[in-house]
Amino acid sequence: MVTIENFKGEPDRKAYDAPSWVNTDQKIPFEKLSKYRGQLTSTGLHPAPIKLDVRLPPDLFMVNRSNVNLDLRYRYTRPMGGEPAQMRFLLNDQLVESYDLSPTKTSNSFMSQFSFINGLANLWNNTSIPSRLLSAENQLTFDFQYGLAVDGGTQANCKSVTLIPNQVEIDPNSTIDFSGFYHFAxxxxxxxxxxxxxxxxxxxxxxxxxxxxxxxxxxxxxxxxxxxxxxxxxxxxxxxxxxxxxxxxxxxxxxxxxxxxxxxxxxxxxxxxxxxxxxxxxxxxxxxxxxxxxxxxxxxxxxxxxxxxxxxxxxxxxxxxxxxxxxxxxxxxxxxxxxxxxxxxxxxxxxxxxxxxxxxxxxxxxxxxxxxxxxxxTGSLPWHQRVWYSLLDQPLLLVLFTLVCALLFAGGIYYLMHSLIRFRNRRN
Structure with missing residues (x-):
């Protein structure tokens, strides 16, 4: 039997503060994305890929801002003998970018943007317009690939080779930024x-x-x-x-x-x-x-x-x-x-x-x-985003709206230039 005295309940949680969901209001260091010690490190002749799970609020939505900012820093052992080596960055098993590992350095960093939109063509298909443009469950993969060439011996001159394992690390201070998205579904x-x-x-x-x-x-x-x-x-x-x-x-x-x-x-x-x-x-x-x-x-x-x-x-x-x-x-x-x-x-x-x-x-x-x-x-979008979202369902109306805006803009330029010409004629 257990008696609990002076029990005080926890306050209600705020919206989107689930511990397993990434905070989309600020940059997130990889240190917070890792779940166990050593997750950002891999060792071996062919190091196993380093993987990070990223779970997002399911109603994230964006129209104009189609990129996520990534500030990645990583360290690696130099490729031996000038053999080719790469670091491949994959998102949900899809290749985003690959970078050569320089034999003259042991670390590198880059800033990149990658998109979660499936392509502009899909936006015109009503059945393909998603209620949110980010997957709720995502996986970032960093795969370091080293080329390996070993000289063989002969029967007369047998050789033994000791291969040195490679070690790669993702800097825990690397960041990913999901801020700027709206909650709308x-x-x-x-x-x-x-x-x-x-x-x-x-x-x-x-x-x-x-x-x-x-x-x-x-x-x-x-x-x-x-x-x-x-x-x-x-x-x-x-x-x-x-x-x-x-x-x-x-x-x-x-x-x-x-x-x-x-x-x-x-x-x-x-x-x-x-x-x-x-x-x-x-x-x-x-x-x-x-x-x-x-x-x-x-x-x-x-x-x-x-x-x-x-x-x-x-x-x-x-x-x-x-x-x-x-x-x-x-x-x-x-x-x-x-x-x-x-x-x-x-x-x-x-x-x-x-x-x-x-x-x-x-x-x-x-x-x-x-x-x-x-x-x-559910959720909210600024009025201009709502207009854009509504037009995505009606491509012909979007084209007509674009033409009307172009005509109004051209008409405004024409009226402005015509007024300047008349003003100059009056002064002369």
């Missing part, structure tokens, strides 16, 4: 939820989250809730200590909060409050109906069609209790559906392909995602 987008727990993990302690479950929730629903809370903590690096639990919408408990619902079916959601679950079940029912009809059509006349047991759903839509706030409903139909859902929750890789507003999980099949319901937005 277009929802629904379940990928933000499954990868980073957004929008709930915006406050790592879930101080602005309301969890709804019926009082007599079965063990499988409780298991799903606990696994989800544990997943949030793994994504933010902070325990879930300030979440509010309730069995129904009451006493304005949903105001200024995002709502997370755990239930077995849509009927349970309806009993928890006016959460408009119809937007979920229309897509679920339609999917089940088309799935059953496809099986019946392909089956032989004397065959028996048996529906898969177990189905689970994750759905997201705007909360009816607050503009820009979200409702995410996690439904596991019975024991089979909950088992299927929890199996996915415990394997993060299984949820990275989820997106849209509704995701449906069935046995022995990849998750199916659908865009359901109207879009809504």
């Amino acid at each position: 277009r929802l629904p987008d379940l990928k933000l939820f499954t990868v980073s727990g957004y929008p709930f993990t915006k406050y790592a302690d879930l101080s602005q989250t309301l969890v709804l479950m019926k009082k007599d929730a079965p063990a499988n629903v409780m298991t799903t809730m606990l696994n989800t809370m544990g997943r949030f903590g793994a994504q933010t690096g902070a325990p879930v200590t300030k979440v509010t639990f309730d069995s129904a919408i009451q006493n304005d408990n949903a105001q200024h909060r995002d709502i997370l619902v755990f239930a077995e079916n849509s009927a349970d959601i309806g009993n928890l409050g006016k959460l408009e679950p119809e937007i979920i079940l229309e897509k679920v029912k339609g999917n089940l109906k088309s799935n059953f009809e496809a099986k019946s059509k392909d089956a032989a006349p004397q065959s028996t069609v048996t529906e898969d047991t177990g189905i689970a759903t994750i759905a997201q839509y705007e909360s009816p209790y607050g503009s820009g706030r979200s409702v995410v409903a996690i439904l596991g139909d019975g024991q089979d559906g909950s088992y299927l859902l929890n199996k996915r929750l415990m394997n993060p890789g299984d949820l990275k392909m989820v997106g849209g507003g509704v995701a449906i999980f069935k046995p022995n099949a990849q998750p199916a995602s659908y865009m359901v319901g109207p879009d809504y937005y």
